[in-house]
Amino acid sequence: MRRRAARRASLAGLVLVSAGCAITTPHVAVPEVGFAYSAGQGSQTFAAPPGVVGPAVVESLGDLGMKDVRPLRDGTVLRYEAVTSDDRSASVTIRSRGGAATAVARVGWFGDEPLSRAILQRVAVRLGERAPEPIPEEAPSKPSANPFFSRSAVPDSVMLRDQADAAYTDRVVP
Incomplete structure (x- = not known):
């Protein structure tokens, strides 16, 4: 009988100490403050x-x-959408992270690192987390290249020239 009670007590202690238990309080780590750029x-x-x-x-x-x-607004997520001076879309998404807020900025389809950095730096200035800076006359911008339709790619007229010059393009050869 004592063995069974000891086993139950140790099992209960193990359940209470484990990280996945609903009784324990979760530890929420606040991410480091700083700019990061990835995937546009x-x-x-x-x-x-x-x-x-x-x-x-x-x-x-x-x-x-x-x-x-x-x-x-989508639940607890705030999102602000805008249009740049060169008619690209820009969005800033704000998520709560344990008393802090993480803002994610995306400009255009494929990203614009200097403009995303400028947006988040201006937010830091507005919040007082960064020393005041003058507002730039023209926003810094360097749009990322389109990885699907590159302007420097080989044109279709050159790439498909052999198919266009073929003598029997409309016949099925047995």
């Missing part, structure tokens, strides 16, 4: 909550000459 989008974590970061994003997009800024 820049991201940065701010110490302020999303409710404070949202208005700073709107003001930052306006500072950089973006127009038609409109907010969207």
Whole structure:
């Protein structure tokens, strides 16, 4: 009888100590603050909550000459969409991360690192996490190349020349 009680006690202790148990409190790590760029989008974590970061994003997009800024909400995720001066789409998505907020900026289909960095730097200035800087007269921009339809690719007239010059293109050869 004592063995069974000891086994149950040790099993209960093991369940309580395990990380997946609902009784224990989860540890939420706040990501490091800093700019990161990957897969066409820049991201940065701010110490302020999303409710404070949202208005700073709107003001930052306006500072950089973006127009038609409109907010969207999907549950706890805030998203601001805008149009750049050269008519590309830009979006900033804000997610809550344990008291902090992570903002992800994407410009155009394939990304624009200098403009994404400028947007997130302006947000940091607006939040007071970065020293004040003058608003640039022209937003820094270097659109990424289109990986699917490159301007430097071989044109179809050259690539398909052999098929166009073939003598029997309309007949099936047995």
